[in-house]
Amino acid sequence: MEVRARAPGKIILAGEHAVVHGSAAVAAAIDLYTSSSLHLLPAGEGGGSGGGAVELDLLDSGLTFSWPCSHLRGALGECCKAEAPRPCTPDELATIAKLLEEHEIPEAKIWLSAGLSAFLYLYASILGCRTAKVVVSSDLPMGAGLGSSAAFCVSISGALLTAAGMVGAGGGSRGEGWELFEKDDLELVNRWAFQGEKIIHGKPSGIDNSISTFGSMIRFKKGDLTNLKSWNPVKMLITDTRVGRNTKALVAGVSERASRHPDVMSSVFHAVNSISEELSSIVELAAEDEIAITSKEEKLAELMEMNQGLLQCMGVSHASIETVLRTTLKYNLVSKLTGAGGGGCVLTLIPTLLSKLVLEKVTAELESHGFRCFKVEVGGPGLQVCRG
Template identity: 40%
Template sequence: MLSEVLLVSAPGKVILHGEHAVVHGKVALAVALNLRTFLRLQPHSNGKVGLNLPNIGIKRAWDVAKLQMLDTSFLKQGDVTALTPEQVEKLKEVAGFPEDCADHEHLAVLSFLHLYLSVCRSQRALPSLDVTVWSELPTGAGLGSSAAYSVCLAAALLTACKEIPNPLKDGEAASRWTEENLELINKWAFQGERVIHGNPSGVDNAVSTWGGALRYQQGKISSLKRPPALKILLINTKVPRSTKALVAGVRSRLLKFPEIVAPLLTSIDAISLECERVLGEMAAAPAPEHYLVLEILDQNVTGVWNLPWQRDTWCSGAERGPQKFSLPSSPRGR
């Protein structure tokens, strides 16, 4: 078990093209933002495991010995399947939540417990530790806040339990894990996302894990080669939305009106592919007409869904993925 304080951060994301369609097997292009989520893990020996989420006013603690005595065999280490509704109810019992809780705050706690109990099952005894997570990302704004949260949790718990090595070398202020380790972090982060969102595509946690600009389709991830520098205008409407509800809404429309919605998904896929081609050309020799095409593509995709783009802050794209730092930072709200 890790003995020193661990500080991890992971970026948020914005999907340039393919939002919602990616859940149905279409191509999505996404970039990481220079807005990040931060996690501080403090090992100790007080027999408690604590979770502090100052951004959303959550602070919980559990007795490790009591958790150890509970039957958590339904959480199989390395299991890649989503939790069944029955397993989620058992997890609620472990957390001490009522059966009907489904708000974002409760789901964030359930995601933590799922990863903590699953990853740490490899230890002879569940570890005592305090985890504090704070973020520059607003929740419910489509910027991957839950994915960055899940990536930070997965990276920290896997490192603390020595399932992956600590990448930080003496004298380094920051570092990142190897590709093999990032694969494992991404796999576990996806499990955390499933607890929160039910049936996510996996693109959010992939971008938060690897950073940069990515092409994502049905679990296959590839980096966009030498993408041009992008400035993205983010407008925060302060109106939170549930990704789980939005994904379910699109699926419901597809099932109810397949002849109408399926062609829309195909059109979105074509827009993503054309944007990928244009970005590739811009990487080699950018020209003014490329920006005009990108503007037309943006107008087309918003017309397809009839959804206004809502972004708030100037952010540069192509941020790095999760990083481990040497010095703890003071979390906001404490």
Template identity: 60%
Template sequence: MKVRARAPGKIILSGEHAVVHGSTAVAASINLYSVASLDLSSDDDGMLKLELKDTELEFLWPTGRIREVLPGFDCPSPSIPKSCSTESYKSIASLLEEQNIPEAKITLASGVSTFIWLYTAIHGYKPGKVTIYSELPLGAGLGSSAAFCVSLCGALLALSNCCALDYGQQGWVTMKESELDLVNKWAFEGEKIIHGRPSGIDNTVSTYGNLIQFRSGELTRLKSNLPLKMLITNTQVGRNTKALVAGVSERTLRHPDIMASVFGAVDSISKELSTVLQTPVADDIAITEQEDKLEELMEMNQGLLQCMGVSHVSIETVLRTTLKYKLKSKLTGAGGGGCVLTLLPTLLSSVVVDKVVAELEACGFQCLIAEIGGSGLDVCFENSSRN
């Protein structure tokens, strides 16, 4: 049996950094995906294979070797998400050492470790082949690792006894709510291997799609009624998220009253933004009115992020460039580089979009255009019966 699963990336529409200090934030899925293909072939060659297409890396492990290193999965329990212990992680590290990952790509090691854990914990020592490719740039704050985990878990669970799916159905299929809940829990275990202490926001957005409003650890799923398109500009400038978060905290200690007002304003922006997105729109005039409100909210949010000290010269370049075309932008995620969002109004000419993209790419930036708030995890079966 063969299955493909795709999971979207995410953007933070409002509230980054302020959410750490108790404000509301809003995240949304984007129609840029990580795709995992799983082939549980009837040809029992006793091997587990992983192909990472984007990085042109392939890995191969005898399933007997995995059994030696990770014993106890002869009868896996995919219905019960399982955390990777420190001891298991060390054992998996020994499997990676045998693969001789090139030094230039060593940052992928945590993702490969996550793959070994999730595959073995869900399917035990079955031979199989998994192929991964992604439309999401790595390390840009667009949820690439969560999309990897969700798509992988979706494919693995789709061919387990936990999902009652119609294997003969054509095209992309959405799992039931209970099945998505299970995928989300397993993906969170994968995120823990990659990030240590993830918030759970990225994998939740990737699993369910649409919008997530979050505050003080509580996640609320929302549904957008406004079709939105964004230009996402990847400045390709790396950033240290921990240092940026610490910098905002230090500024808060120096100016507690002022920063409290900043965080309060961000909270209000996030709440109003959620209201705007959920308001039904009847025609293009109504859409334009709502887009105008969103542009103002984005502009205000960006100003507050600048007050927090998390902008960057590359981000300011994007802001100036898009403003020349009367388009409003804001950073998304940690700041200090990373990605910038620019709202593309429904009635905006494609000629203008092409000009903006050309100018930004001339600065050395990567431009992606994405629809906001679409579906989450989908699966697609490639033949109608199990092998």
């Protein structure tokens, strides 16, 4: 049996950082995916000491890991085939860490350890210790604020739950080979993926895995999520500055600035909230002709521009981000950072009437700075599965 699953990355259209201080934010899925292929094997195949093994092939990193099923069963027996999603205990995490010590992970890729830990926990909890080969690849740059870890956890959880017969029994809706699950199935996948995200990030908000699972757009504020329906295609150019950043330090920096200037920063956060609320309303408007679409896009661009100005007020911009802003402005395009800032990725709204030549020129100029660009459509489907 083979199951393939893919889950999208995400962007923050408005509200990052301010959301921590009670403002609304808007996030959306993008058509860049992390894909997982799960191939269940007969018990004696796949290596191991006569009882098979679980093999994980990370194509983008060029690394392959394998654990004998008997070894996993002995180490993770308590969490095998859990009845419902639950957090990984400290003892289980310690056991998983010992399993990872059996493999020499290159120092430059030691950050993979958290993802490997999430994989082993999800695999044992959902599928037990059955012999299988799992192959993972991704369109998403790692650690750039596009939800790569959530997409990993969602695609893995979706493949495992499908193979275990726990989701997809109703068939869902099908199209071009990919299957879209019903809401109840997606909610189960999301709960499991959240457990994986907790292993990777400690205390995630749950927003990234929710967007990756359900897709589309959401408005979120103080823990409440509202689904948004975008009636017109929204396209963005994502520029990965390739500049790493410390998210925790950036979040802490905004909080420190708020403590030094409480009245000013309260006004900033209030303004960001207003931007997120207005943007939510605009994306749900149906524009039926070229004039209406252009008007809608101009309003979105203005809100993005204002949001970027407020993010600069918060102190989370960066020289690389400013380079992207200056470059796109030369072509009358509006950009804003997405996520934590301090580097990472920048969004540029692509108007419907923008010529292909102009887009090629701005992309080439951005890439001449050593950046990496992706053209994406915003607000598409979430988890999709294909069974063979």
